[in-house]
Amino acid sequence: MVPFGGYAMPVQYQTGILSEHLHTRRSAGLFDVSHMGQVRLIGDGAIAAVERLVPGDIQALKPGRVRYTMLTNDQGGIIDDLMVARREKELALVVNAGTKDNDIAHIAAHLPAGVELIYEQQRALLALQGPLAAAVLERHIPGIAKVAFMTETAAKLAGIEITLTRSGYTGEDGFELSVPASRADEVARLLLAASEVLPIGLGARDSLRLEAGLCLYGHDIDETTTPIEAGLIWTISKRRRAEGGFPGDAVIQKQIAQGPGRHRVGIQPEGRAPAREGVEIQIGGQTIGKITSGGFGPSADRPVAMGYVDAAKAITGTAIDLIVRGKPMPARIVAMPFVPHSYFKNI
Numbered sequence: 001m002v003p004f005g006g007y008a009m010p011v012q013y014q015t016g017i018l019s020e021h022l023h024t025r026r027s028a029g030l031f032d033v034s035h036m037g038q039v040r041l042i043g044d045g046a047i048a049a050v051e052r053l054v055p056g057d058i059q060a061l062k063p064g065r066v067r068y069t070m071l072t073n074d075q076g077g078i079i080d081d082l083m084v085a086r087r088e089k090e091l092a093l094v095v096n097a098g099t100k101d102n103d104i105a106h107i108a109a110h111l112p113a114g115v116e117l118i119y120e121q122q123r124a125l126l127a128l129q130g131p132l133a134a135a136v137l138e139r140h141i142p143g144i145a146k147v148a149f150m151t152e153t154a155a156k157l158a159g160i161e162i163t164l165t166r167s168g169y170t171g172e173d174g175f176e177l178s179v180p181a182s183r184a185d186e187v188a189r190l191l192l193a194a195s196e197v198l199p200i201g202l203g204a205r206d207s208l209r210l211e212a213g214l215c216l217y218g219h220d221i222d223e224t225t226t227p228i229e230a231g232l233i234w235t236i237s238k239r240r241r242a243e244g245g246f247p248g249d250a251v252i253q254k255q256i257a258q259g260p261g262r263h264r265v266g267i268q269p270e271g272r273a274p275a276r277e278g279v280e281i282q283i284g285g286q287t288i289g290k291i292t293s294g295g296f297g298p299s300a301d302r303p304v305a306m307g308y309v310d311a312a313k314a315i316t317g318t319a320i321d322l323i324v325r326g327k328p329m330p331a332r333i334v335a336m337p338f339v340p341h342s343y344f345k346n347i
Helices: 017-026 046-051 100-109 133-138 181-192 202-211 238-243 249-258
Strands: 002-004 007-009 028-032 037-042 066-072 078-086 090-095 116-119 123-129 152-157 160-165 174-180 197-199 262-269 280-283 286-297 302-310 319-324 327-334
Touching: 017 028, 017 197, 017 202, 028 181, 037 046, 037 100, 046 090, 066 100, 078 100, 090 100, 100 116, 123 133, 123 181, 133 174, 160 181, 174 181, 181 197, 202 286, 202 302, 262 286, 262 319
Parallel strands: 028 197
Antiparallel strands: 002 007, 028 123, 037 090, 037 116, 066 078, 078 090, 123 174, 152 160, 160 174, 262 302, 262 327, 280 286, 280 319, 286 302, 319 327
């Protein structure tokens, strides 16, 4: 157990990080992510209020659909990244653990009269991830396997009212389950009773998301990083780019038009030694950037990393040096993800 985001979190369970990682890729893993913040916004002005804080197209969301977006500051930096689900009469948000208090205060301070913010402190969040996740849930919730990717739905699991979103943070198919905190242990034990499911800790959660090329807030993205630098331009619709109306829109629109000064890139070290966060990236002795996440990818069976480099050098295939303990280690800039995504394809 280690401290993380103000909580005690399991790094691993019985089988270890490598085993847990590979099990999630081939079967199904259960993550307790109840440290994340769950928020509801109720009121007719909720959509407009959120659009004044994020560059995502919340207006275009249909009831039951979910969108990944970011809270931005006046410089275009990322205050946090979050998920937004539209319900019939409200929005449901999931924000990061370490930033949730600031996020909630930030959002609340910008809400108009008539929009209420409810912090769901009495709800837990579980993530069932992996290629067999849908088959496991189908036994308890018939029809759930047909739910579309990035869709939210309400259901009953063993008589317990829950909300499910077909999404996750591993690059695999899977679901995130919002459940009453008082019933979380019951739901977790029910899912873990399936032969396909093992509990998965923070260590494998990190290696899974790194292989999938997904950002970790506070490392790969933060208030000094814009969505364009981070390669997240796909989260900003044509309408939002044209209209703006969110913090930092002028900076972000300029970067869209002219390109940013740096880019987040995938990095492939040569050999078997991983390069960790903070390692300098050089070409010919000149520093061009720094690694923000790095480690060993069990599914890729090699070291993997990501970081930011000067835009002119951010070309796939470029040879670079990683300065590890004062010595240059050869590597190359590569495309991400390191392991192909296996999200559910709607038929």
